[in-house]
Amino acid sequence: MSFIFPKWANTLPLKVAVGAVMAASAAGAGITYYLTPKWTRVGYTPKQPVAFSHKIHNEQLGIDCRYCHSAVEKSWFSNIPASSTCMNCHSLILKDDPKLALVRESYQTGKPIPWVQVHKVPDYVYFNHSVHVNRGISCVHCHGEINHMEEVQHAKPLSMGFCLDCHRAPEEKIRPVDLVTQLDWKGVVDGKKLVHDWNVKPGQSCSTCHR
């Protein structure tokens, strides 16, 4: 009788099927998390050549984002400030601080500071800063609470799904234009009304970002 299948074999196909489904779901879940920017990018905190703290400059001193990132309202690119911008203040404040040696050297020699890029979208994505900040999308929505960061950290995934979440429902994020750089603003606003009044219809087709 040894060639008769044991009883447990009756449930084997079902077990295999269930197991396969579970394995597939686990693999799917794993891929959608671990192989996407949610895992690969969020939390990325490279060491910067100068230990610049957004926390001190913005949270404590209250310097507006646009003092340094002056192109953000004009260009697709939110510029990293030139060393000369730092020196506007630091030629008077902490002017001999060793932590700022590189900035002073750069200003004197003209050699740029090699800041490490944290936020980056692929080359085929044409993200534009100016249109977002001019139309009521705050820095905080993509960069997280960067004003409280000692070191800049990649806070949001910046994946295509992340972009589309907001493009599909801008009323959840939109705020009055003058509050865009108030990262801690927690006020209430009728998003739907702003979306309607400003004729906000974020594109959801490929050409919005890919050219």
Added chain:
Amino acid sequence: MKTIPPVCPEPESGPKYWRSLDQLAERPEFRQWLDQEFPSGASIAPEGETRREWMKLMSASFLLAGLGGFASGCRRPEEHLTPFAKQPENYTHGGWQYFATSMPSRGSAQALTVKSSDGRPTKIEGNPLHPDSNGATDGFAQAALLNLYDPDRAYRHTFQGNDVKVEKVVDQLAATAKKFAATGGEGLAVLAERSSSPSRAALQAKLADKLPKAKWFVYEPVDFAVSAQAASIAFGSGVVPHVHLEKAKRILSLDCDFLSTDSDATHHIRGFAKGRKPGDGMNRLYVVESLQSLTGGSADHRLRVRPTDVAKVAAHVASFIASGELGVALKALAKGSPASDKWAGEAAKDLVAHKGEAVVVAGYAQPLAVHLISNALNALLGAIGPVVELLPDTEKNDGGIAEAVAALNAGLDTLVVLGGNPAYNAPTELDFSAAAKKAKTVIRLGYYEDETALVSTWHLAGAHFLESWGDARTSDGTLVPVQPLIEPLFGGLTEIEVLARLLGEAKPAPYDIVRATFGRDDQAWKQFLHDGFLKDSAAKAVTASLDATAVAQALASFKPLVASGYDVVLYRDAKVDDGRFANNGWLQELPDPVTKLVWGNAVIVSPATGKKLGVTEQSKDGRKDGGDAAHAHDGQFKNQFIKVTLGGRTIEGAVWVQPGFADDTIGLALGYGRRKVGRVGSDCGFDAYAFYAKAGGHIVTGAKAEKIFKKDYLATTQEHGLMEGRPIIREANLAQFKAKPAFAQNMDLDAHLPHYVPYNDDGTIKNIYKHPYKQNPETKSEVHQWGMTVDLASCVGCAACVVACQAENNIPIVGKDQVMRGREMHWIRIDRYYSHDADLEVTGEHASADPQMAVQPMFCQHCESAPCESVCPVNATVHDEEGLNVMAYNRCIGTRYCANNCPFKVRRFNFFDFNKRETDYAKVQGQFFLNTGNLYKGPLAENRNEAPNWEIIKLVKNPDVSVRMRGVMEKCTFCVQRIEQAKIAQKNIAKGSSDVRVPEGTFKTACQQACPAEAINFGNMLDPESAVSKLKKDPRNYTVLGFLDIKPRVTYLARIRNPNPAMPDAKSAPDSIRDYERFRHENPFTDESGHGHEGHPAAAGAAPKGAA
């Protein structure tokens, strides 16, 4: 649910439009070619490893790579952002800046605005502020950007072929200056190109002052100065005629291709198109020419004559207008004119009837006599003043190339060659190279290390005009600046700098020289640089009256060439000019406007001459012997060689049979067959300068031609993308148009559409293709819906748009071999159709002798119900909210289904990594199954990045457009990057308001921007005031292949011809319309919409039940 496509009645017999002689003759090879979706070889997998071996190898290497990956980690590389150390003023990172400058060319210039992206020039456009410009340019100016980043340009200074530092060069120039200052310039000569630069003229004057014995020679192989020379004789003082075609109602062209290869084409196209608005006051163009040119294609009456007969026809027409001794001289010259008295007489009558509004222009290739006749006629027709301005001629020189060579042979000590390439293009009888070797020193400033560099002792790398300070005058005399957008990439020098050093200046700065020449205050200077021209600086026209006696005397002493054997025309090429653009890939791959040849020239003959030479395309069993020449064989043209002999010199080249050419005439394009040139220009065609015996000798006669036992490939785009003989271009005569303005909408199935579209049972129209906004109405934008119109009455086919599109959209070049396989990447193609007289038998030969030509720019039509979208398995091509058919390159997996299903054949597939690997340029592999071309080697191919200086070619890319990789489809995007930028700019202004609609005129697409004829209009169809909305309501507006229910966003405005009914060759309707009427039994000018089908059994039977 299965949908039934609408029935499209085929013409009963004969094509209405034909694009090649093969098609006209209905050759089986042509059918075979057509039946294949892509020309032969387009879909053949590479040979070598079998697919299975390939898979094995690749899986093994992936496994290894995977193991390595685990060890090393798959992290993104750390990238740096390096901001400025000191922020420059008024600079926004990531923004664009536009600078006004100009491109000098042959004693004239084009006013430009150039876009600079983060410090490098990336796009050249015309300057719309300039009083004599609408912001358009020609193709040369568009392509000049690529020259800046040409890795083959002169990147070093040399002495006897060895690198030298710039200090040595400076020392040499200083030593030369010192040496000749002592002798007063004895033994020194300068050989320069024509220039309109006031700074150069000032330095030339200083040189003449300081070194009075130094000589100044000027040479251009293709020299437009012959018209000034003639005008100076006719009007008794040094004048240059400046023609305003927009003010002319009647134009007679004497072998003058003013729309393409003659001087100042952009200015002339603009004027011509302005005067050609259909309706009252539309201009009429008579053309007498030997080669088929674009101007001949736009003509209302075209007389095809041998080039040596043009003078006779000119005199013939003029003899009906002039009287007195001039009339006598003209009558004598007109003897033997091939034009009938009726033709010449009626043309003359029409010109006289439009006194003050008629103009005669003559081509640069024609002898002085023809130009004299044109000037005399202009004076007699009252054109001088209203249409033709006489501007003072200020150029001074001591002679041309002949005098330069004579000086060299007489023992010249030092020759300074500024630009040009005389060792390649000087007249053969002078033998410039041998003469140059006699000089002790030849100092040459050149942009390329070319043929002339080989005979130069010192070769100085020249700067591009985008790297130099300078000035120039446009053809109307307006002063324009040449200002740099970038430091010289290889430390090149400019002409004025070298001249200043020859004058002994120790540290001349070109900026200072130009600034000093300009004079005036700083405010004016700033304004000058900002605007790109000096206001009101156009030359003042001089008044002069015709010296009929002088003209008559000059004509009496004119000895016309007596035609014998074959006439040869050595013409300026529409792509590489006189050879100066031979190393420019964009221009090499630009199809010739008429022949559609790329990457080389050919021996071009008429069908009858071809037959005489035994190379007619009509031989039925052509494949068996070598007698067959110009027919497609598996989509390839491997053409018979012709040996042309003239005065002991021979040229051998593949033959190309071209309709519309004069019989017994051979056309040879100049500028090819370069002996020393960069990688791009090598192996391209043959050198036609062999027959260029003396300066200005573009027309020669007495040539012998014979077939020789040799063949070679010619690459052409002529037959690619054929549209199966449907009324794609719709045209009418002016009288017909006036009687029924909406004729174009009463043609083809457009008129019958309601009867042909399939219907649902409930009576609604059954759509063939999905309509994005019917299915998802909420996705349709209420703010913008983009559309385009192309006016075929204005378009002349100059192809500036093709190059502009290539520059804007990072379109790669693919090389001759790939073009032969139908893989060219241009997003715009200019379809050139011929139509023949329906009354002539369709024998090919008769029909093709004098065809009517029409051109049509064709690109993605952005169909609303797009056939490409419905077949894409991965949704890589979809509709956006604003009516654009967009391509998501990252989704594309390269099935090419979309290209198969595109009725317009406008989709382009990246068969290779054209941007990454070096193409084979003009080299032809020739074997389809054992292709050894570089591109075929895949990862083993030469990576262009490793070649010397290849890095710089990357700088030409537009940063706002993705660079596509192998395996993806691409096509016209309506310049989506410009649309998005304009929308963003408007939203940035709108901020917290709803004012987000982009105002009309904010931006233009690249093709529209470059179009001198303003034939292309693009805009928002939801704005009733936009130009495009208005044009779409024009009665001439029609859709190509509209009956497919695809609703293209691009529509065309029908072409209107304006023939003179009194002329003997006048036709009651354009040939294509007569064909249409003949084969369709329909008359678009009388039948009411939707009526025609009733008398048409095939069509009536095709109407679905339940319709109407």
